[in-house]
Amino acid sequence: MSKAGSKKSSKAAKRPTANGIPILPRQGSLQGASEFYDFACKVMLIGDSGVGKTCVLVRFKDGAFLSGSFISTVGIDFRNKVVNVDGAKVKLQIWDTAGQERFRSVTHAYYRDAHALLLLYDVTNKTSFDNIRAWLSEIHEYAQQDVVIMLLGNKADMQAERVVKREEGEKLARDFGIAFMETSAKTGLNVELAFMAVAKDLKSRKTRKPNDPKFSVTEYVDQEKQNQGCCS
Ligand SMILES: Nc1nc2c(ncn2[C@@H]2O[C@H](COP(=O)(O)OP(=O)(O)OP(=O)(O)O)[C@@H](O)[C@H]2O)c(=O)[nH]1
Numbered sequence: 001m002s003k004a005g006s007k008k009s010s011k012a013a014k015r016p017t018a019n020g021i022p023i024l025p026r027q028g029s030l031q032g033a034s035e036f037y038d039f040a041c042k043v044m045l046i047g048d049s050g051v052g053k054t055c056v057l058v059r060f061k062d063g064a065f066l067s068g069s070f071i072s073t074v075g076i077d078f079r080n081k082v083v084n085v086d087g088a089k090v091k092l093q094i095w096d097t098a099g100q101e102r103f104r105s106v107t108h109a110y111y112r113d114a115h116a117l118l119l120l121y122d123v124t125n126k127t128s129f130d131n132i133r134a135w136l137s138e139i140h141e142y143a144q145q146d147v148v149i150m151l152l153g154n155k156a157d158m159q160a161e162r163v164v165k166r167e168e169g170e171k172l173a174r175d176f177g178i179a180f181m182e183t184s185a186k187t188g189l190n191v192e193l194a195f196m197a198v199a200k201d202l203k204s205r206k207t208r209k210p211n212d213p214k215f216s217v218t219e220y221v222d223q224e225k226q227n228q229g230c231c232s
């Protein structure tokens with residue numbers, strides 16, 4: 001895991017840019033010979049600016065929370081993390097996109113290769129929730145048909161400022177047939193679960209025999225939330 005981090009920093013200096021926006025190869029480093037894994041998949045974090053995409057990624061990758069002043073992502077970047085799924089090593093290449101409108105044309109180009117999309121809104125920001133339908137339209141336009149989509153209502157720790165009820169997120173996800181959970185990059189609530197569900201789905205796709213039952217991310221997430229005894 002630390003290997004992936006050091007690799008990233010050495011690459012950063014050479015990155016090409018277009019109008020100041022970092023441009024990364026869409027194939028990334030999934031074929032990196034020095035990293036050992038059984039399966040690899042690309043996960044993209046998308047959603048309005050400020051919903052917490054970078055913080056969710058940092059929480060998952062480093063187990064830390066980026067508090068303090070908000071530094072908006074410019075363009076797109078990725079971090080790698082290898083997770084263990086039932087004895088198999090699954091490499092998640094996680095793409096953190098800029099939520100700001102002006103970077104949309106850059107990020108659209110990356111949807112096509114994504115196995116999974118984590119679509120975030122902020123439970124304290126109604127506009128970010130109202131924009132989810134528009135994000136889903138973009139997904140249908142640019143992503144693969146069988147892409148795994150997970151809706152995440154982030155900043156669930158901010159109960160006093162909450163303006164979007166958990167039930168509203170659940171209903172929207174149900175209407176679109178996608179998995180849902182509330183998360184907090186601050187406390188770590190459900191962050192690991194979101195990425196593990198994606199990794200499990202990928203492993204299942206790669207190893208499933210024709211007569212095996214299909215893995216359902218939605219069912220898996222619902223079951224795991226029940227096991228935790230809480231979800232927000
Ligand atoms: N309380 C709380 N604050 C959060 C959480 N996640 C993110 N934040 C804060 O929200 C702000 C925005 O977080 P970012 O992760 O940078 O947002 P982003 O979605 O990456 O924004 P862009 O890069 O502009 O698209 C920061 O000030 C974070 O500290 C969370 O789960 N709880």
Ligand SMILES: [Mg+2]
Nearest residue numbers: 053054072073
């Ligand atoms: Mg960001």
